[in-house]
Amino acid sequence: MLSIKNLHASVEGKEILKGINLEIKAGEVHAIMGPNGSGKSTLSQVLAGNEAFEVTEGEITLNGENLLELETEERAREGIFLAFQYPVEIPGVSNLQFLRTSVNAMRQHKGQDEMNAAEFMKLAKEISKQVDLDPAFLKRGVNEGFSGGEKKRNEIMQALLLQPKLAILDETDSGLDIDALKVVSDGVNALRAEDRAILMVTHYQRLLNHIVPDYVHVLAGGKIIKSGGRELALELEERGYGWLGLKDEETADSSATSSAN
Amino acid sequence: MKPAPTLSTAFLYPAGQSLPEPLLALRKQRGTALVDMPLPTRKTENWKYSSKYLKLTDDMAISLPAEGKTGSSLAVPGYKVAFLNGVMMPEACEYPDLDGISIQSFSDLSDEEASDLADRLDSTLDNKAVQMARLNSARFEDGLLIRLKPDAVLDQPLFIVHEVTAEASGSAFPRIFVDAGRHSQITLVEEYISSGSAQVMVNTVTEFNVAEGANITSIRLNMEGENVQHIGSTGVLQQRSSRFESHTVGFGGPLRRHDLQVRLEGEGAECKLNGVVVTQGKQHYDNHTTIEHVAAHCNSEETYRNIAADQSHAVFNGRIHIHQDAQKSNADMNNKNLLLSNGAEIDTKPELEIYADDVKCAHGATIGQLDEISLFYLVSRGIGRREANVLLTMAFINELVEQIPVEAVRETVQGRLNHFFEQTFQEA
Ligand SMILES: Nc1ncnc2c1ncn2[C@@H]1O[C@H](COP(=O)(O)OP(=O)(O)O)[C@@H](O)[C@H]1O
Numbered sequence: 001m002l003s004i005k006n007l008h009a010s011v012e013g014k015e016i017l018k019g020i021n022l023e024i025k026a027g028e029v030h031a032i033m034g035p036n037g038s039g040k041s042t043l044s045q046v047l048a049g050n051e052a053f054e055v056t057e058g059e060i061t062l063n064g065e066n067l068l069e070l071e072t073e074e075r076a077r078e079g080i081f082l083a084f085q086y087p088v089e090i091p092g093v094s095n096l097q098f099l100r101t102s103v104n105a106m107r108q109h110k111g112q113d114e115m116n117a118a119e120f121m122k123l124a125k126e127i128s129k130q131v132d133l134d135p136a137f138l139k140r141g142v143n144e145g146f147s148g149g150e151k152k153r154n155e156i157m158q159a160l161l162l163q164p165k166l167a168i169l170d171e172t173d174s175g176l177d178i179d180a181l182k183v184v185s186d187g188v189n190a191l192r193a194e195d196r197a198i199l200m201v202t203h204y205q206r207l208l209n210h211i212v213p214d215y216v217h218v219l220a221g222g223k224i225i226k227s228g229g230r231e232l233a234l235e236l237e238e239r240g241y242g243w244l245g246l247k248d249e250e251t252a253d254s255s256a257t258s259s260a261n
Numbered sequence: 262m263k264p265a266p267t268l269s270t271a272f273l274y275p276a277g278q279s280l281p282e283p284l285l286a287l288r289k290q291r292g293t294a295l296v297d298m299p300l301p302t303r304k305t306e307n308w309k310y311s312s313k314y315l316k317l318t319d320d321m322a323i324s325l326p327a328e329g330k331t332g333s334s335l336a337v338p339g340y341k342v343a344f345l346n347g348v349m350m351p352e353a354c355e356y357p358d359l360d361g362i363s364i365q366s367f368s369d370l371s372d373e374e375a376s377d378l379a380d381r382l383d384s385t386l387d388n389k390a391v392q393m394a395r396l397n398s399a400r401f402e403d404g405l406l407i408r409l410k411p412d413a414v415l416d417q418p419l420f421i422v423h424e425v426t427a428e429a430s431g432s433a434f435p436r437i438f439v440d441a442g443r444h445s446q447i448t449l450v451e452e453y454i455s456s457g458s459a460q461v462m463v464n465t466v467t468e469f470n471v472a473e474g475a476n477i478t479s480i481r482l483n484m485e486g487e488n489v490q491h492i493g494s495t496g497v498l499q500q501r502s503s504r505f506e507s508h509t510v511g512f513g514g515p516l517r518r519h520d521l522q523v524r525l526e527g528e529g530a531e532c533k534l535n536g537v538v539v540t541q542g543k544q545h546y547d548n549h550t551t552i553e554h555v556a557a558h559c560n561s562e563e564t565y566r567n568i569a570a571d572q573s574h575a576v577f578n579g580r581i582h583i584h585q586d587a588q589k590s591n592a593d594m595n596n597k598n599l600l601l602s603n604g605a606e607i608d609t610k611p612e613l614e615i616y617a618d619d620v621k622c623a624h625g626a627t628i629g630q631l632d633e634i635s636l637f638y639l640v641s642r643g644i645g646r647r648e649a650n651v652l653l654t655m656a657f658i659n660e661l662v663e664q665i666p667v668e669a670v671r672e673t674v675q676g677r678l679n680h681f682f683e684q685t686f687q688e689a
C-alpha cells in the first residue's frame with residue numbers, strides 16, 4: 001500500500017530524514033519507535049504533505065500513485081490520515097462544523113451526496129461516544145480548551161469518521177492516563193481492517209501492549225536502524241535505546257524539541 | 262478637479278427648505294462657521310491614514326434629490342423607516358403604534374419641537390474630533406427624531422434604511438437623533454446602502470441621548486457601493502446606570518470613515534462596542550472610537566476586528582479617556598487584525614489617557630495572517646484550501662457576528678461575507 005524509498009527531507013535547510021525505506025501492506029500495523037528528535041514527526045508530516053518540510057530525495061507511493069505530487073488535501077482524500085502529535089486549536093470554528101466539512105469534502109470526492117446537518121449530528125454523536133467524548137464538545141471550537149487526552153481522542157474520532165486507507169498516529173499515546181489509553185487503543189483496534197494500514201509512531205512501548213503491531217522499526221538520526229517483529233519493542237523496553245548504540249540521553253524526554261507541527 | 266485645502270464654498274449649498282424655521286436657522290449658523298474650514302490632510306492627526314482617500318470635488322457639493330424608490334436588503338417584518346438621500350420617505354415606513362414612542366421626520370416637527378431639538382443637536386459630539394460632522398449640521402435636508410418616554414420599550418427592532426441614489430454626483434446628509442428617556446429600551450438598525458454609480462458623498466450624524474437606566478442597542482451596517490465616500494459620526498451621551506451596545510459592520514469603499522464617541526457621564530453607565538470591518542481590492546475603512554469615562558464606576562468593553570485583503574487599507578484608532586473623577590472605571594479595549602495579502606495595510610492605534618488612579622484598563626492590538634499550522638490541519642482532513650481559508654477567516658470574526666442580536670442582520674452580513682470570500686479566495 002505505502003512504499004517509501006530513500007526518503008530525504010529537510011526543514012529550514014537542515015536535513016532531518018536521511019534515507020528512509022519502508023514498505024507497508026494493507027492490513028498491517030507498523031510501529032515506528034525512536035528517541036526524541038529522531039525524525040518521527042517529520043516523517044509523519046512529510047507523509048501528510050506539510051510544505052514546511054522539503055523532500056530533497058527519494059519517493060513515496062500510495063498504491064502505486066506518486067504521493068509527492070499530491071497536495072495535502074488530495075492525499076487526505078486518497079485516504080491518508082495523520083493523527084497529529086499536537087492537535088491544533090482553532091477557536092471560532094466549531095468541532096461540528098470542522099468535522100462535517102471534512103466528512104463532506106471526502107464524500108464529495110467519492111461522488112457521494114453530502115450529509116445534512118441532522119444526519120451528521122447523529123453519526124458524530126455515536127462516534128464521540130465510542131471515544132468517550134461528551135457530545136457537548138461538538139459545539140466548542142476545534143480542540144479549544146481540550147485537555148491533552150481529549151485532543152488525542154478527538155484525533156481518533158476523526159480517524160473513525162473518515163475511515164482512511166492509511167492511518168498515521170503520531171504519539172497518540174503520549175500524555176494519556178491508563179483509562180484514556182484504553183479508550184484510544186480500543187479506537188485504534190476498531191480501525192484495524194484488511195484493507196487498511198496503520199503506522200503508529202511512539203516513544204514508549206506501552207501502547208504496543210494494547211495494539212499489537214506486526215512490525216516494529218527503530219528510527220534514529222533520520223534513518224531506520226533496525227526492524228523486527230513485536231518482540232523488538234519488548235527488547236527496547238527492557239534494554240533501552242542504548243543497546244542499539246544510541247546514547248541514553250538521546251532517549252530522554254527533556255532536551256530534544258519537537259516542533260514538527 | 263483637485264481637492265481644496267479648505268472646504269470649497271460650493272459645499273455651503275443652501276437647501277433644506279422643508280425644515281421648520283428653528284432648524285433652518287441652526288443650519289445657517291453652522292454653515293457660516295464652515296467658511297474656510299480646513300479639510301483634513303496627512304498632517305491632521307485623526308485623519309493621517311485616511312485623508313488621501315477623501316476626494317471632495319465641487320460637483321459632489323449639491324444635495325442629491327429625494328426622488329425615487331428605496332429598497333432595503335433587509336427584507337424583514339418589523340418597524341421600518343426609509344430615507345432616500347437623507348430625506349424621509351413616509352410611504353415606505355412602518356411605524357410602531359406604541360405609547361410613549363414617537364418617531365418623526367424633522368420636517369414634521371412643530372416650531373416648538375424643532376426649537377427644542379435645535380438646542381440639542383451636536384450636543385453628544387466633540388466637534389473638534391469629528392470635524393466632518395460639522396458639514397452634516399450645515400447641510401441636513403431632513404432627519405429622524407426618535408423619542409422614548411420613560412419606561413417605553415420598543416418590542417421589535419427598528420430598521421432605518423438610508424439609501425443614496427447616485428444617478429448623478431452629489432451628497433446626502435442623513436441625520437438621526439434618539440432621545441431615550443429613563444429606563445426606556447430600543448434596538449435600532451441603521452443600514453447604509455446605495456444605487457447608481459456616480460461619485461457621491463454620504464455624511465451622516467447619529468446621536469443618542471441616553472437617560473438614566475435606559476438600554477440602547479445600535480446596529481450599523483455599512484454596505485454602500487464603490488462610488489460612495491462615507492463619513493459617519495455617532496455620538497452617545499450616557500447617564501447613570503444606562504447601557505449602550507453597538508455593533509458596527511462595515512464593508513470597505515473608496516473612503517469609509519466612522520467616528521463613534523461615547524461619553525459615560527453618569528455613574529454605573531456601561532457601553533459595549535463591537536466592530537467588524539472587511540476590505541478588499543483597493544478599498545479603505547477607518548474606524549475611530551472614543552470612550553470618555555467621565556463618571557466613576559463605569560464599564561466599557563470594546564472589541565474591533567479588521568480583515569484586509571488585496572491592496573486594501575483598514576484603520577482602527579481607539580481612544581479611552583479616563584477623567585480624574587472616574588474612579589473604579591473598568592475599560593477593556595481589544596483590536597485584532599487579519600491581513601489576507603502582503604499588499605494590504607492595517608494601521609491600529611490605541612490611545613489611553615488616564616487621570617484617575619483606581620481604574621482597570623486593559624488594551625491589546627495585534628496584526629497577523631492566517632495561521633499556516635491551522636490551515637495545514639484543516640486541509641489534512643481533506644478540506645479544500647479555499648474552504649479552509651474561509652473557515653479560518655470566518656473564525657476570526659465569528660464571535661462578533663454571532664453577537665449581533667438581530668437574525669436578519671446576521672444573515673445579511675453573512676451573505677456579504679460569502680461574496681467577499683468568493684472574490685478573495687480562489688481554489689488552489
Ligand atoms: N519546523 C521545524 N523547524 C526546525 N527544526 C525542526 C522542525 N521540526 C522538526 N525539527 C527538528 O527536526 C528534528 C526531528 O524532529 P521530530 O521529527 O519532531 O522528531 P521526533 O518526532 O522523533 O521527536 C529535531 O531536531 C527537531 O528539532
Ligand SMILES: [Mg+2]
Pocket residue numbers: 040041042085170171258260
Ligand atoms: Mg514527534
